[in-house]
Amino acid sequence: xxxxxxxxxxxxxxxxxxxxxxxxxxxxxxxxxxxxxxxxxxxxxxxxxxxxxxxxxxxxxxxxxxxxxxxxxxxxxxxxxxxxxxxxxxxxxxxxxxxxxxxxxxxxxxxxxxxxxxxxxxxxxxxxxxxxxxxxxxxxxxxxxxxxxxxxxxxxxxxxxxxxxxxxxxxxxxxxxxxxxxxxxxxxxxxxxxxxxxxxxxxxxxxxxxxxxxxxxxxxxxxxxxxxxxxxxxxxxxxxxxxxxxxxxxxxxxxxxxxxxxxxxxxxxxxxxxxxxxxxxxxxxxxxxxxxxxxxxxxxxxxxxxx
Numbered sequence: 400x401x402x403x404x405x406x407x408x409x410x411x412x413x414x415x416x417x418x419x420x421x422x423x424x425x426x427x428x429x430x431x432x433x434x435x436x437x438x439x440x441x442x443x444x445x446x447x448x449x450x451x452x453x454x455x456x457x458x459x460x461x462x463x464x465x466x467x468x469x470x471x472x473x474x475x476x477x478x479x480x481x482x483x484x485x486x487x488x489x490x491x492x493x494x495x496x497x498x499x500x501x502x503x504x505x506x507x508x509x510x511x512x513x514x515x516x517x518x519x520x521x522x523x524x525x526x527x528x529x530x531x532x533x534x535x536x537x538x539x540x541x542x543x544x545x546x547x548x549x550x551x552x553x554x555x556x557x558x559x560x561x562x563x564x565x566x567x568x569x570x571x572x573x574x575x576x577x578x579x580x581x582x583x584x585x586x587x588x589x590x591x592x593x594x595x596x597x598x599x600x601x602x603x604x605x606x607x608x609x610x611x612x613x614x615x616x617x618x619x620x621x622x623x624x625x626x627x628x629x630x631x632x633x634x635x636x637x638x639x640x641x642x643x644x645x646x647x648x649x650x651x652x653x654x655x656x657x658x659x660x661x662x663x664x665x666x667x668x669x670x671x672x673x674x675x676x677x678x679x680x681x682x683x684x685x686x687x688x689x690x691x692x693x694x695x696x697x698x699x700x701x702x703x704x705x706x
Contacts, residue, residue, distance in 0.1 A: 431457030431505055434490045441506065441531040442524065444569065447515030454524060456506045456531065457486055459497035464540055471545035471702040472502040473584065474528050478552030478674070481518040481612070482511045488551065491678035495690055499703055502541050504532070508557065517614030518553075523569045525550075525557035526578035530568075534576050545702050548580035552644065552673065555588025559622035559652075562631045567620070582700055583633040584693055586676045587641055591648040592621035598651060623648070626655045632662035634696040636689045638671030662700070666692050 432438060436457035444452050461470060473496055475489035486505040493503035508524035509516040529548055536543040550558035560567070562583045568574060592609065593616075609617045618624045633656060637649040649665055656663035668675055668685060676689040697703040 429487070429490060431459075431486055431490055431493075434494060435459065436490075436493070436505070442527045442569070444509070444524070444527075446509065446513075452509060452514055454507045454509070454527075455486070456504050456528060457490075457493070458539070459493040459503045459505075460540075461497050461500050461502070464502070466538060466540040468540040469542045470500060470502050470540055471547070471697070472504065472532055472539070472541045473547040473549055473702075474504040474506050474532060474580075476506060476508060476521075476525055476528075476548070476550035476554030476557040478550070478554045478586075479510060481521050481553045481556075483513070484510065484554070488554075488677065489549070491686070492549075492690060492693075496694075496697075499694060501697075501703065502539060504528070518556075518612060518620060519567055519614040521553065521557050522560045522564065522567045522620060525561045526567065527569050527572065529561050529580050530572060530576050530578040533578075534573070544581060546580045547582045547584055547697070547702060549584035549586070550588065551586035551676065553589060555585040556590065556592075556620075556622065558583055559585055559588050559590050559633075560620060560625075562633065563622040563625040563627070564620060565625070567615075579629075580631055582631050582697075582702065584696070585633060585635045586689070587637050587644050587649075587673055588622070588635065588652075589644050589648070590622040590635075590652040591624075593618040593624055595623065595651060598647065623652050623655055626652075626659050626661070628659050628661065630656065630659065630661050632700055634664045634666065634693060636666045636668070636676050636692070638668045638673065638675045640670050641673045643673040664696060 439456045440453050441456040442454040446452050477484040477488040489505040496503040506528045509520045533543045548558040548561045635649050639646045653663045653665040675685045678686045
């Protein structure tokens with residue numbers, strides 16, 4: 400059995416991915432290439448030992464798409480505790496949204512098991528992916544002012560950081576091109592990585608270990624702690640039975656967003672645990688519900704035309 404370790408929010412649980420989640424992950428039948436994605440290298444970088452690494456963006460284009468179309472775009476980042484995972488996770492989301500008219504991307508990024516990197520590098524790669532889309536907007540037929548960052552679990556953390564956290568950009572990139580998306584779509588994301596006054600106390604032993612895993616101080620990479628009035632609109636999907644990323648962290652993020660005057664919609668799924676939204680999980684009812692709610696959010700925020 401694959402075993403993924405998570406250092407996450409709430410009690411900062413250090414746990415193994417449940418067997419049910421492992422089983423469903425094997426049901427992602429197609430790789431992005433097999434599903435018809437265009438493969439683009441969005442970043443040339445290095446692993447922890449300095450070995451060159453090419454990171455791919457797997458792009459799903461709407462039917463008949465032209466560079467002059469100025470479509471909205473969304474880029475997804477997979478989950479896996481900053482340790483593992485693949486872009487396959489969001490292939491079905493990309494296929495669906497591309498059919499609805501978006502340029503949809505599932506992106507690779509560096510993780511500990513493959514490149515020996517830390518969470519701060521995951522965030523840097525996420526920012527690079529958003530910047531790459533904006534830099535290549537004319538060529539890809541994208542409206543540079545309608546880019547969404549999405550992801551699940553640790554990938555949700557990466558997406559949330561692109562919309563909240565300053566700094567942690569890759570050196571050498573053109574910082575005149577913003578790496579901040581125009582909206583966020585977050586699936587059971589890790590949004591709280593440091594203590595919140597008046598909230599559930601974090602485990603002090605786990606908290607002490609977290610800076611080593613992140614490569615920086617937890618508060619600096621904690622989306623909740625970096626919300627401002629410039630944070631883009633967000634939708635969050637979270638199960639209230641999630642034992643990996645506790646539901647109260649999503650509630651805290653929503654409250655902080657609204658207190659800052661930002662748009663934030665929390666969609667709570669009763670009795671659902673971590674990864675409930677994935678395509679191939681159960682009978683796909685939760686995948687279908689979450690993609691419908693995401694579609695409506697994107698319509699309301701001007702990223703998609705109504706049906």
